[in-house]
Amino acid sequence: MSGSANLVALGTIVRREIMRIMRIWTQTLIPPAITMTLYFVIFGKLIGSRIGQMHGFTYMQYIVPGLVMMSIITNSYGNISSSFFGAKFGRFVEEMLVSPMPNWVILLGYVIGAVTRGVIVGALVLVIALFFTDLHVAHPITTFVSVVLGATVFSLAGFVNAVFAKKFDDIALVPTFVLTPLTYLGGVFYSVDLLGEPWRSISLVNPILYMVNAFRFGVLGVSDVPIVTAFVVMLVFVVGLSAIALRLLSRGVGLRS
């Protein structure tokens, strides 16, 4: 297809994904906002007031970037895995597979849709956070780039999960047993500097640590890891997961017989 035709096809997928997010907003937007409000109340206000300062910020201020990034990651992942698997399960993925659209357009369309949900939920959570504490974004461009890269990494991971999934349980297993533990251990609630060895070194293997810290650097100006390293790690994951996802689409794994 020509460049303009690809752009129309891409816009069609993105539009359809955003319509889906808005159509089921009580499932896609409200639950994460409620969950994060509870986190702010319990960890920020009730427990946080007894913890004291961390890297020169109140505990509430310190955990806000981590919780926002956690919302972005889980919602990007959840959006693409449920939407693409739903399309597979309902067989309407075939509408795209029989079309002349190239695979990269399908992948990019779903990723943009998932990143959009991540950004909307992240913005909602940030607005809620402002009811609990004052925040001033230290590095707006770093904040924006870390959001987009972090959401893209987990959108791609969710896509790969959906391609392999054969039943709805398969798209729930990874978030439950992999994503959530990695997020909690990724420096959302604490600085890894507080950990002794070998736990600090082990934490550095967790990719979510780099995303949380890149975003925290953007908002607060502090990070447990060098910011350049954080961006390199995210870029490596974006490139690697994109290559895997495109390879799976090209071979038709889980999609074409």
Add this chain to the structure above:
Amino acid sequence: MTTPALHVNDLRKTYGNGVEALKGISLTVQPGDFFALLGPNGAGKSTLIGILSSLVNASSGDAEVFGVSIHKNRSEAMRLIGLVPQEINFNQFEKPFDICVNQAGFYGIGRAEASVRAEKYLKELRLWDKAHHQARMLSGGMKRRLMIARAMMNEPKLLILDEPTAGVDIEIRRSMWQFVSGINAAGTTVILTTHYLEEAEQLCRNIAIIDHGRIVQNTTMKSLLATLDVETFVLDVSSVPTSLPVLPGVVLRGMDDHTIEAEMSRAHDLNSLFAALSTHGVTVTSMRNKTNRLEELFVRLVEHGRENAA
């Protein structure tokens, strides 16, 4: 020489579980044709259609749509095809209008043009009043028509219909065939698979029969029907006599008090049958074929294939 609408060359497919679904299929469909692709369940029809629409990866061989290879230039080949699949495969929570417009979008057709086409085809298929209702609210027949409307959104040169009338009532079936015949008359090549053989006989000019992954017959509908040497007629009569007349080349059987079956060679004339019945005091009130002619041939070809395989 005209480029064929479809040229399939030695297409083979062996699934991962070892099932050899296609064992070297070759066929040609000319532009503008209304082509029947028939075969029993599991014969390989859906695998062939799956390969043509790029939902199934072929093990070997190739197919060209209007001269464009589906393997070497998938994107261009898919642009020429419209597919109406056997199973319902649209998002039941979307609206028919959106389903059609989105499908056009996947082919790179802008929303303005797509909206015009969606209205046109949804109206032609009598779905316009349901265009903005959720698709899950449509009846079975409406869902089938929606898939035809969706397949028309890229205005394909080759329309493939995989059992489009399965489970659809006769009135809706007729209206669907009226639409598809109109599309064919306007120049679109149509390939049809169906288990309603009278549909294939009435609509299609050429035919291929697949069984066990091989083409067992590929000819014109007229030539195929001409090979039918024996026909069975059902005669409704005033009363069946105790002894039926004996006629060379005709087997007569009394089925009940008012019905006689006559199995006879196509070369045999009907006048002598009626004359013989008349001399026995039998009045024939009406007459019909016991089965559709194509159905009779189809069963024979498939059974013959099974006997050979055994």
